[in-house]
Amino acid sequence: MEGTSLYLPIVILLMQCSPSAPVTVTSNRPKVEVREFSDAELSCMFRTEKDQNPRIEWKKKGNDVSFVYFQGHFKEPFEGRATIEGATVTLQRVTQEDAGEYRCEISAPLDSVSLGETNITLKVLVPPHTPSCEIPSGAVTGSVVQLRCRDQQSIPPATYSWFKDSQPISTPRYANATYVINSHTGILEFKAVAKEDTGRYSCRAFNGVGPAKTCEGKHMTIEDVNVSAVVAAVVVVCLIIVICGCGGFLLHRNGFFSPGHRGRSFWISECHGASHISSQTLHRTEDTSNVNYIPPPQESQDFKHTQSFML
Structure with a gap:
């Protein structure tokens, strides 16, 4: 204790x-x-x-x-x-x-x-909203074509996948593929489209928060290039250029494009004509002023006296 x-x-x-x-x-x-x-x-x-x-x-x-x-x-x-x-x-x-x-x-x-x-x-x-899709209605074979898909309201940002004729388009796994898909930007790019790429395309946005949303599908048609029409158009354009060039050369050679070609000659001729008319008018005026004036004859008073004397 x-x-x-x-x-x-x-x-x-x-x-x-x-x-x-x-x-x-x-x-x-x-x-x-x-x-x-x-x-x-x-x-x-x-x-x-x-x-x-x-x-x-x-x-x-x-x-x-x-x-x-x-x-x-x-x-x-x-x-x-x-x-x-x-x-x-x-x-x-x-x-x-x-x-x-x-x-x-x-x-x-x-x-x-x-x-x-x-x-x-x-x-x-924020769950995905219906994305906006930019799908061209048509293109020519061999051209580069981009299809765009975007949802700017989803949080976190959505990832995107593409469909052709309601079938999913797989992400290419080899470097020489004819198309590329960016799941983050929503861009599907064809490096050189072909006729078999014709179809109805749609895009789906998903971010894991809510249900995925898909835009309305749009049809894209791929057509061949009309080679004969292109060649004919090129030939016509070349002919027009040659004709215009030759015509311009001939006109320039004949002095059509020389400074004052027409206006100067017209002005000189007009001035020469006007001066000629003025000189004639002046000459006539001078001739008229030099004519001697002869007064009319008058009866003399002497004659009257003489006659009276004789009577």
Whole structure:
């Protein structure tokens, strides 16, 4: 008993000197993935040193940090569609706008370490939508043809597979294949199409979140090149070029394209004619002005007197 009484004060002293754990915050699911329009649980667990009533806050990171839960209330756009239990938050019917990084903060002013936090990343998964397909209606043999398929809304991004006449087109396993399929970009490329490539093509998008979606099939027709028509067209074009070239050369040789060919001659002839007419008019005017004026004869008074004298 005496020995026990000697160790008791030492044990009590050690208990008083041992440090207590400060506020700690953890999450059992730091990364959460849920389908669009379902509920997402963002777990947050904490332990304090002394403070039995710590302050709980939730924030969302983005271009700016915004409050999700503050002073005991949810903020827009989470008000009315979120609940909290302890420090764990449940968001209801999440959309792409809710995806992002969240932070749970626990403030305990009475603790030696007054603030603790943990981060949770929310990823909202979107099932495939009906992809848009670009399928040409026709092409000529030997040409390069690309068929495109794309779904820009699925998360994670969809992978694509092609069908011809409702039968899957397998991915070629050898280098000299006549076509190539890129399952990530959705491009089916024919290096040199042939007539046997004629058919009805469709594309399917799949990302593992929801059911696969297939675009409406479109028919593509491959036709041979009309060699005789091409040769005839080339011959006609060459003849037109030769005729135009020879005609232009002859016209240029005859001075048709020389500067002022027609306009200058016309102007000179017109000026010469106008000057000739002006000179004739002037000459006539001068001749008219040089004619002597002869007044009409008048009866003399002397004659009258003479006649009277004789009578």
